[in-house]
Amino acid sequence: MPIDGSLASALSRGPVVIDGGLSNQLAAAGHDLSDELWTARLLRDDPAAVADAHLAYFAAGASVVLTASYQASFAGFARHGIPAEETARLLRRSVSLARTARERYAGPDRPLWIAASVGPYGASLADGSEYRGRYGLSATQLRDFHRPRLEALAEAGPDLFAVETIPDVEEAEVLVRIAEELDIPVWLSYTVDGTSTRSGQPLRDAFALATGVPQVIATGINCSAPGDVPAAVALAADVTGKPVVVYPNSGEVWDAAGRRWTGRPSFAPEDVRGWADAGARLIGGCCRVGPAEIAELAAAVATPAT
Secondary structure, three states, X not given: OOOOOOHHHHHOOOOEEEOOOHHHHHHHOXXXXXOOOHHHHHHHHOHHHHHHHHHHHHHHOOOEXXXXXXXXXXXXXXXXXXXXXXXXXXXXHHHHHHHHHHHHOOOOOOOOEEEEXXXXXXXXXXXXXXXXXXXXOOHHHHHHHHHHHHHHHHHOOOOEEEEEEEOXXXXXXXXXXXXXXXXXXXXXXXXXEOOEEOOOOEHHHHHHOOOOOOOEEEEEEEOOOHHHHHHHHHHHHHHHOOOEEEEXXXXXXXXXXXXXXXXXXXXXXXXXXXXXHOOEEEEOOOOOOOHHHHHHHHHHHHOOOO
16 A cells, blocks of 8 residues: 655644554464564564564554564574574565555555664663663664664665664664664654653653654654553653654563563553543554554544543
8 A cells, every 4th residue: 555645744633553562463373482583583484474463453453563673683683693684684574574564454545654663772682671771882882783774674665763662862862863864764762661761861851862853753652651651742742842652561561581471451542542632643552462452542543532
């Protein structure tokens, strides 16, 4: 399906629905995601499954899907014996699989977009570091890690980058500068604890990084507790004046040592109307939020405010 206008233009007209967790949808289909490559492994081993997962979210009402590149990196694939040339091809494939799902979608005629997922350095370590930040790396080292993967993703022609689950302002700054150099639209989304990044910096300072950067079309949070959303929406809107992106997880907590989710879900699709009324314009779910919840969310977003 062809794109009807830019995503930035769409956000000026009202909320746009993002997909939910790719990993939980793939796991529900029976795929083992237990190794450190996580969903990125299926880019090589079962690409059709990735396209099917994207299609499920389009069918549920999402207008934006995120590619299976969150945990994909040259260093991570190299540890599994995958050479750089193959890694670049797999990164590009992540975009083409989302494009395949968009072409297969036969539902109502609405604009559909592809966001190339760019996760933090910590995601490649598969040890929960993305929820802590502060890796002990310099800005140059972080740039050397991120720049090649963004270049490979850019070659595949996504509509924008989703720079997501960023725990640390210093890493966010590196990624924003690369997006500026590549001149590709990006949303910048932190993982937070209350009104601070996971590494303890005030969210007000974190969002200020996007001010005056035209390539950043939205700022906000993801893979955080649903209860953290209202304060983040207010802060992001106040600091940047840009559209706000929010896609929390289910409310459960990831146990990195045990590699499992604990606690009870608190994600409530009916809450999203309030998020939209407060200024959120890209709204979806992250880990443990599936197509059923996105369908409910899409219906809530479509309901006029009272």
